[in-house]
Amino acid sequence: MIQELLHLFFPNYCCGCDTMLLPQEELLCVSCRAFLPFTDQHLYTPNEALNKFYGKVKIAQASCMLYYTKEGIVSNLLHQLKYNNQPKISYTLGKMYAELLADTPHLTTVDYLIPVPMHKKKRRQRGYNQVDGFATALAQYFGIPINKTLLTKITHTPSQTTKTFRERIKTKNTVFQLNDASSFTGKHLLLLDDILTTGSTLETCARLLLQIPQTTVSILCLAYTK
Numbered sequence: 347m348i349q350e351l352l353h354l355f356f357p358n359y360c361c362g363c364d365t366m367l368l369p370q371e372e373l374l375c376v377s378c379r380a381f382l383p384f385t386d387q388h389l390y391t392p393n394e395a396l397n398k399f400y401g402k403v404k405i406a407q408a409s410c411m412l413y414y415t416k417e418g419i420v421s422n423l424l425h426q427l428k429y430n431n432q433p434k435i436s437y438t439l440g441k442m443y444a445e446l447l448a449d450t451p452h453l454t455t456v457d458y459l460i461p462v463p464m465h466k467k468k469r470r471q472r473g474y475n476q477v478d479g480f481a482t483a484l485a486q487y488f489g490i491p492i493n494k495t496l497l498t499k500i501t502h503t504p505s506q507t508t509k510t511f512r513e514r515i516k517t518k519n520t521v522f523q524l525n526d527a528s529s530f531t532g533k534h535l536l537l538l539d540d541i542l543t544t545g546s547t548l549e550t551c552a553r554l555l556l557q558i559p560q561t562t563v564s565i566l567c568l569a570y571t572k
């Protein structure tokens with residue numbers, strides 16, 4: 347009853363087509379849901395997601411849930427998630443993906459879920475990391491812990507005392523950093539991101555994680571760009 351009243355006064359709109367959602371619909375209307383471009387990558391190994399890393403860095407398994415195109419439902423969803431203060435999209439899509447992955451061996455050997463870190467300044471601006479909801483959904487569904495301390499993103503300023511202040515600002519760089527990894531030897535780490543495009547960020551993160559002795563690294567993303 348309360349839900350229905352709330353819906354009457356605060357209707358939700360479909361993130362795909364902007365029509366008003368029915369009370370039982372979440373995030374997307376029935377027809378947008380029916381037209382979601384699923385990749386089915388989790389059903390095949392190797393697949394196009396894993397192939398992006400071939401010859402670059404050793405990834406055990408990789409898959410993405412949806413195909414991303416410049417226009418369309420998936421692009422609307424990710425835009426709302428990143429720029430319109432809608433962190434819940436990440437969680438809802440994560441839950442959807444968890445249900446698809448439930449019948450596959452993808453997560454059976456995973457020890458930790460690692461969302462690709464965001465610089466704390468950027469996180470403060472946005473108010474959230476857009477991958478956190480995805481991680482939470484998987485953690486709840488599969489009972490796997492999330493780790494956000496092993497890998498962090500920092501501002502790295504090389505110590506160049508001879509340079510002027512302006513030059514130092516110019517050489518300022520955001521980089522990923524591997525922190526105390528002593529208890530992660532031999533673990534299977536699953537890197538999570540919202541979208542796999544060139545794969546360079548994930549590659550950098552995977553390289554760092556693979557410095558830990560005997561680790562295995564896999565990758566899951568919500569969307570995939572061809």
Ligand SMILES: [Zn+2]
Pocket residue numbers: 360361362363364365374375376377378379
């Ligand atoms: Zn719709």
